[in-house]
Amino acid sequence: MTTSLERRNSLYGNDLACYERMVEIREFEKITNALFAEGSIRGTTHLAVGQEALTLGISSTLKPNDVVAATYRSHAIGLALGLSPESVLAEIMGKATGCCGGVGGSMHLCDTTVGLLPTSAIIGAGIPVAAGAALAFQVQKTDQIALALFGDGATNIGAFHEGLNLAAIWKLPVIFICDNNVYGEYSRIEKTTPIEDLHIRAESYAMPHMSLDGMDIHAVRSGLTDAINRARTGGGPTLIEAKTYRFSGHSRADQALYRPEGELKEWQKKDPLLVTEKDLIKRNLITRNEIESMKENMVSELTAVAKKVANDPEPELSAMFSNIWTPSKVAI
Amino acid sequence: MTTSLERRNSLYGNDLACYERMVEIREFEKITNALFAEGSIRGTTHLAVGQEALTLGISSTLKPNDVVAATYRSHAIGLALGLSPESVLAEIMGKATGCCGGVGGSMHLCDTTVGLLPTSAIIGAGIPVAAGAALAFQVQKTDQIALALFGDGATNIGAFHEGLNLAAIWKLPVIFICDNNVYGEYSRIEKTTPIEDLHIRAESYAMPHMSLDGMDIHAVRSGLTDAINRARTGGGPTLIEAKTYRFSGHSRADQALYRPEGELKEWQKKDPLLVTEKDLIKRNLITRNEIESMKENMVSELTAVAKKVANDPEPELSAMFSNIWTPSKVAI
């Protein structure tokens, strides 16, 4: 079996592998959506269609021992960082084989072997946590980086403000990536946020900031690389605003009927898969036919995964009583 | 007896009365400090020496039915808004005659007849509360204004960020005044805040902002008047940064020994009382001698107040059981 780390390592310097992972994410979310619709998934899901380039840009640029604090919308970042479709889908379906043993669910993916901290379902919570991870790296004098990935809506919550200010004043090696996908739940951004370019909020903390095209993996990598270089050389944090679009509804069965006419269509032209395909074809790294068969293979692989996962074991009852407290010991 | 409202009304268009109130605040704080030192005041006090011009600028510009949400450092704003030295000192000393009946203490002044909401001892808490008061005025279609007064340190807390964003998106008639007195407790501002000019944080909310000299009552009035006009005409909130200096220590017995050599001296040249005296003398509104006798009178008046308050009655035990809940009634 391929480990998360191997799946992660396969991405570095390999645009084709990154593209394949993007396809994986896209097809994975289609299957998730279908499973939710048919009632095979409990609770909720937050699809990450549209996040493929952004998350692959992150995972193919950060090192595996860097860490990421993300949100309930974490299928893409999980798969991008290296988690297997099995372990993610199994978690979404509450199976013992899930990355959190089935006690977490779709909002709580985690795999420390590739740096994915338990994703939080509370808006903004991961922002100070990422700053804290970076604080550890600073104190430990490692060259690791922490990254917080959050939405546009999250920039209106107090934890965003406090986390960025703290990171700036302590010059922590942390990168804040705001996935500005235009919507927070059912609200278009201008309804809740009086500015359009969210990255300028970094000015409040004298923090370097930039906006980039989150639909283009190269743009993501290049911006992130600058920020990483700054962070690794003591230059402190950066706020990156990645302009993206949420191709799906917010969660569960949301059809996103509140979108202005034509908006989706306009953004579909910038679909990260399209953008990357064009690039790869232009660079003669893949052909249209190969893309088609890659997609077909992916669909059948993931279909097989879904079939397998459906029959995976449920967690034992004891799982809900485990990993809560450690007995206290007077030992160091 | 003069009411709070009468004391408030006496300030409008009367620079001399404003100056006298500034003297009152200054001398009041000296007495408070002495009473605390001798053990006659329990708990804590946060002196407002240095806030005289700022608070008088506010109270002589806002109308009495506008409201103010302030903090634990509220002796100056309380007196400026019209509360009598008796009612403030009595509250600080926990007397039944205090503005909160003695159950509040120095951090919790309140007098709704002149718009002082109960001051909060939690940093930032008053900011969304002021926005909410402004929301009420907006919905009620009155022309009232709400004002939040808070410190430089408070601009690092989440409630600041959320309160300003909300006020901006709803275009509420609220004015945020940051009293940048250079210190938050024992920390000079640059230790906790990566920028110097705090008012630029308003850019995060596309909110008008300005910096002004908080030691000069005319500067305060003029800046505030602009903001009020904007607020009253549907232009929404403004963030005003008033540059001031905390002449006292933070609280209780703090001697502020952490101040850089010479800093206090430099700022003492801008002492709001000096600035106003010079202005009034230049305008032939008062003479040096009159100032001296005004100060002497004030000292003896306040000394008499302190003597009286010391003998004021303590609250009854029943006071601690009152004003908690109202019995529920099914009536509108």
Add this chain to the structure above:
Amino acid sequence: MATMRFRQAIVAALADEMRLDSRIIFFGEDVAEAEGPFKTSEGILKEFGPERVRDTPISEMGFTGAAVGAAMMGLRPVIEIMFIEFLGVALDQIVTEAAKTRYLSQGSLSVPMTIRASVGSGLGFGCQHSQTLEHWFASTPGLKVLMPSNAQSAYSLLRAAIRDPDPVIVLEPRILYAERGDVDYGIIAEIGKAQMRATGDEITIVALGQMVNVAEEAIKNSGVSADLVDLQTIIPWDRETVLNSVKKTSRLIVVEEAPLSGGWGSEIVAYVTSQLFSALKSPPFRITAPDVPIPFNGGLESRYAPTASDVTRQILHALKNQDVPQPWWVVEGIAG
């Protein structure tokens, strides 16, 4: 009188009050245009317009605090907190500000605001979106806390909350939103008054929210003669009704959705024991969830909150043996 879903009863209560009192405004995340993530404000924006019905940014501290300020100035704000956990970033405004405003202002100000929040387990939302968290609001004189158990009480309690002159939190069991029930629009609850869901003389069962329905089923299944007290108001709870019932039955069980340790039921048991010690014929006890975070997996989550069969077993055991039955996780040897 009409039959409707629990969430529709909430809409109806809000609309009925808003029609009567123009001081009422309503806001929260996606409550206006989207009509609420749980559809608890269907039609409200349409009827009352964007001045009184507003979507907020994701800023629980900001908009909760704004409700406090607006209430001080004479409005009657109703706010929606989508999941009770979100008050973890805004508790200050309720506990430390709103609840103390009347006291600090010596009665010259009050904070007539209503905070609606969805709570509870059973829907697969995981450990950060499934708690009830009543205890966050305990020990806070000045606050009132309510929890409905069916469409009627959802309606009646919300109307009472909105009319109340103090800050009131209404905790809505999310799992009940889709349940149907009859609603008599004439009934406005009295805050602080419990409701008898069943009457009997062998035992008193006190429950709240979805546990009232669980306990009701258990009483039916077990065939015992029980008083079932739907507490409705957690703070201040109806001591009189509970004490009277226990005086009659001499036995007390509390059924709680939250973990055993430190839940609201401990207050009921402790208080009743102090007051009626010699009247009690057997040890009072609590049937609760275990002391664990709420698991996502459906099989596990279905064992989290007490089920009707858990409650049935424990009632029958208590009546037969006059002692305290073990919870299922001890009986089944899973944890202890």
Add this chain to the structure above:
Amino acid sequence: MATMRFRQAIVAALADEMRLDSRIIFFGEDVAEAEGPFKTSEGILKEFGPERVRDTPISEMGFTGAAVGAAMMGLRPVIEIMFIEFLGVALDQIVTEAAKTRYLSQGSLSVPMTIRASVGSGLGFGCQHSQTLEHWFASTPGLKVLMPSNAQSAYSLLRAAIRDPDPVIVLEPRILYAERGDVDYGIIAEIGKAQMRATGDEITIVALGQMVNVAEEAIKNSGVSADLVDLQTIIPWDRETVLNSVKKTSRLIVVEEAPLSGGWGSEIVAYVTSQLFSALKSPPFRITAPDVPIPFNGGLESRYAPTASDVTRQILHALKNQDVPQPWWVVEGIAG
């Protein structure tokens, strides 16, 4: 062994642990250069330097969350929350994040952080700076909550907290900071273990923090033969010690600083009653503060938390009459 003030014992515990373990870092508002608003970090910056000892902005959510993240990555952060009320803007990071990290990561991450916070009434800080608020942390599996009652336990509990692999909150009664006591540097507490402050056989008194000293004085004044259990750990509390004591004495009183309704004492009374109902000879009860916000005025505040004479009166009443005495505000006809 040395004699020192309570706050110096805190400094000593922190310094001793920091010397042994370079993973420990310490931060909070004005804890470094100013050595703490309550002088609970005297000399810490000087000895351990600005990398490990830091002043923070006024951002409780930010720096508490930073401690959570740093702990996940292998540090052992200790943070100071100046007044417990300030967690009202940051509770999320402790209850909803830190306490659930081990669970969600299936044990691959832990959060070995310590949160020190000053609590309690008696010093004239008013109703927003005088509460104890233990109940905010109840019903949160994954969190541990401690409260020392003298210099020795301040020292021993803090060392244990810092060594503990999970998030631990140490609530420090502010009124004790200046109290002196002996400290044996060799003693590191065991979390979850109560301590007997007195032994006797007529009654068991369970108390916490400053109430332990109040209860001790009351026992002396009343001349009764009592077990005095200093709980030390509120969560998870030492059921074994309390149950064994009550088995011996057959009587239970809890003395609490917080308002009656919903405090930690309700859990003790409810649990003990369930387990030892037939062994109890008289009704267990709580001696607490009234259900009011904490008043500022000195005369009023001195009546807020139970005093030694309150406790003495109620112990004697209970032993004589075998029933539950009324609190002073009922006896004196002031409230009820």
